[in-house]
Amino acid sequence: MSNSTLLQIDKNEARLGMFIHGFGKQWLRSPFAASQFKLSSPAELKALRESSVTTLVIDLSKGVGPTSSTVELPKPIESSTPPGTEATLMKATGMVRSIFSDAASSTRVDQQQVEAVVDVVDQLLYTRPASVLNLTKLKTKDEISFQHSVAVCALVGLFARHLKLDRNLVRLLSIGSLLHDIGKIRIPTAILTKADKLTAHEMAVMQTHPREGYAILVGTKGLPEIVGEICLHHHEKLDGSGYPDGLKDTQVGAAARIVAICDVFDALTSARPYKKGFTPEAAAEMMGTWSGHFDRVLLKQFFDCMGLASPSVPAQTRQMTDEMGGIAQADLHNF
Ligand SMILES: [Fe+2]
Numbered sequence: 001m002s003n004s005t006l007l008q009i010d011k012n013e014a015r016l017g018m019f020i021h022g023f024g025k026q027w028l029r030s031p032f033a034a035s036q037f038k039l040s041s042p043a044e045l046k047a048l049r050e051s052s053v054t055t056l057v058i059d060l061s062k063g064v065g066p067t068s069s070t071v072e073l074p075k076p077i078e079s080s081t082p083p084g085t086e087a088t089l090m091k092a093t094g095m096v097r098s099i100f101s102d103a104a105s106s107t108r109v110d111q112q113q114v115e116a117v118v119d120v121v122d123q124l125l126y127t128r129p130a131s132v133l134n135l136t137k138l139k140t141k142d143e144i145s146f147q148h149s150v151a152v153c154a155l156v157g158l159f160a161r162h163l164k165l166d167r168n169l170v171r172l173l174s175i176g177s178l179l180h181d182i183g184k185i186r187i188p189t190a191i192l193t194k195a196d197k198l199t200a201h202e203m204a205v206m207q208t209h210p211r212e213g214y215a216i217l218v219g220t221k222g223l224p225e226i227v228g229e230i231c232l233h234h235h236e237k238l239d240g241s242g243y244p245d246g247l248k249d250t251q252v253g254a255a256a257r258i259v260a261i262c263d264v265f266d267a268l269t270s271a272r273p274y275k276k277g278f279t280p281e282a283a284a285e286m287m288g289t290w291s292g293h294f295d296r297v298l299l300k301q302f303f304d305c306m307g308l309a310s311p312s313v314p315a316q317t318r319q320m321t322d323e324m325g326g327i328a329q330a331d332l333h334n335f
Helices: 024-029 042-050 085-106 111-127 129-135 141-162 167-178 182-186 200-206 209-218 225-233 254-269 280-289 296-306 315-332
Strands: 006-010 019-022 055-059
Touching: 085 111, 085 141, 085 182, 111 141, 111 167, 141 167, 141 254, 141 296, 167 225, 167 254, 182 209, 209 225, 225 254, 254 280, 254 296, 280 296
Parallel strands: none
Antiparallel strands: 006 055, 019 055
16 A cells, blocks of 8 residues: 555454544445445444444544554443434435326426436445445335336446546436436336246347337426436447347447446346345356456446445456557546
8 A cells, every 4th residue: 555554454453542544445335425434433333343344444643543452342332323224225316206107197207306316326326335235135016117217327426436527427328327218117017927938929129119218208398308218228339239229338328328337237247026135246257258248348347336246357358358458448437
């Protein structure tokens, strides 16, 4: 570490009076809203010990260092836990349900309601970034589509900030990701909730949802075009095998590529009535092997953002990855 006052320690060495400088790539697992602060209460120490963080970086110039003899035991937590993730998810889910059902009858979306949900999700990202991984797990049978929309919105919000995109662009990506599956309101529930494999006909019906959603969004006055584009192209794959247009490589815009990664990650890590969710690590490993599906450069950046091990890049996809590097970086800033 270049700064000699910084020291990486195991979380079990943490004690009151230490100044936390950061959590490295594990920041997403941090139970704290702030990234740099002095550990000053037993409740904070307990939260740190019980979190999935394994190591942290402390600043010796601003607080005490580790000691092998005096590790302070936390006292019972008193209780000022920030608003729960589940409560926030329920609130946002209810709002999305209302947006989707209004769109079913009026074939347009209420932009004010959409902005309000993005505000709720943003608040969660600001106060409890670590809770995003929980959002991807907390789904109940009847609310899967709505909760999926909120979870993808949160993942995209985090990822877009990690990519250091412009604030306005982050906002548009959040709105687009919240609405990416709105076309599912036109898909029969029997198909949407079917546990068994879809027939060819059912699959064809299911695959109309990007176009159905796009029709709703382009009919909504004032909604930026990128929002419709995300909805229309979130199931495209870079090798041209996606739908609805079979776009290839650079034909798939960066916004759709970002949302596609977050969409699939949430789908894999979510429990369904008929399956358990994969762990984030297992999902990352699977996604890393699907050559031709995702933008590999963005995929690696996504795993960096989530503090997950980067997937290995198979030799046959390395050239495409190199090409995509320039493209992805260029059009990330050129929506
Ligand atoms: Fe979709």
